[in-house]
Amino acid sequence: MTKKSLVGIFALAIVMASSCLSLHDASAASVGPSAYLSFADSPFNGGSFTYFHLETFEDHLLNTPGVTANSGGVTSVVFGPSIHDSVDADDGAIDGSGLNGDSYFSSSGGAGVRFTFSAAVLGSLPTHAGMVWTDGGGTTRFEAFDALNNSLGVIGPVAIANASFNGETDEDRFFGWINGGGISSILMSNTGGGIEVDHLQYGLAGRTAPVPEPASFLLFASALVGLAGWQLRNRRAGLAVWRKMK
Numbered sequence: 001m002t003k004k005s006l007v008g009i010f011a012l013a014i015v016m017a018s019s020c021l022s023l024h025d026a027s028a029a030s031v032g033p034s035a036y037l038s039f040a041d042s043p044f045n046g047g048s049f050t051y052f053h054l055e056t057f058e059d060h061l062l063n064t065p066g067v068t069a070n071s072g073g074v075t076s077v078v079f080g081p082s083i084h085d086s087v088d089a090d091d092g093a094i095d096g097s098g099l100n101g102d103s104y105f106s107s108s109g110g111a112g113v114r115f116t117f118s119a120a121v122l123g124s125l126p127t128h129a130g131m132v133w134t135d136g137g138g139t140t141r142f143e144a145f146d147a148l149n150n151s152l153g154v155i156g157p158v159a160i161a162n163a164s165f166n167g168e169t170d171e172d173r174f175f176g177w178i179n180g181g182g183i184s185s186i187l188m189s190n191t192g193g194g195i196e197v198d199h200l201q202y203g204l205a206g207r208t209a210p211v212p213e214p215a216s217f218l219l220f221a222s223a224l225v226g227l228a229g230w231q232l233r234n235r236r237a238g239l240a241v242w243r244k245m246k
């Protein structure tokens with residue numbers, strides 16, 4: 001093995017190792033905020049997905065597969081039977097009010113609500129994830145995280161909240177992210193009062209097989225380095241034998 005090819009193997013190993021440490025796909029992009037009165041307004045509506053889940057909370061449960069929340073609960077359960085701020089269409093009529101639908105509520109808007117996805121349950125982390133902010137105070141902020149839990153970026157803070165907490169839907173906005181390398185969680189917060197969100201949605205697009213885990217990339221890269229080292233040792237041993245024979 002020549003010195004040149006050894007350098008090549010080392011370079012390849014470094015590229016492979018570094019590619020697994022950065023799981024931000026070149027096509028990664030934020031989506032929104034955009035006005036949202038029904039799923040027809042979703043930027044993800046009509047996309048081609050291997051799987052796609054939409055949680056409207058109209059069954060009063062957070063029970064779409066492979067997702068958990070770090071705080072709060074379904075509004076009708078943790079807040080009470082009235083003053084819900086659902087996505088407008090969920091009560092059967094786009095009429096400027098979400099009072100008769102259900103949503104997801106947490107009492108600390110500042111801490112926000114983080115939804116975390118399970119690759120084990122879903123087969124692969126979603127490449128598309130988002131939710132609709134429906135109520136709260138102050139300014140609103142959305143953040144998404146990649147497969148290694150590094151931030152993909154932040155949308156906002158944006159001033160979208162009106163001064164009322166009575167189910168109005170003209171303030172409701174969709175926030176989301178797309179990342180080919182997978183999204184592990186999304187976090188929504190606002191600076192005043194509680195927070196209410198709805199239409200949590202997430203899907204896998206653009207690939208059908210799971211992305212190899214970082215560990216296997218590292219294993220492959222270190223195997224290449226090991227092979228290069230073995231070749232180098234063999235070459236030196238060969239040279240020593242050849243010199244002795246001379």
Ligand SMILES: [Ca+2]
Pocket residue numbers: 056057058086087090101102103198199
């Ligand atoms: Ca709803």
Ligand SMILES: [Ca+2]
Pocket residue numbers: 087088089090091092093094095096097098099
């Ligand atoms: Ca309505």
Ligand SMILES: [Ca+2]
Pocket residue numbers: 085134135167168169170171172
């Ligand atoms: Ca609202």
Ligand SMILES: [Ca+2]
Pocket residue numbers: 134135136161162163164165166167168171
């Ligand atoms: Ca409001």
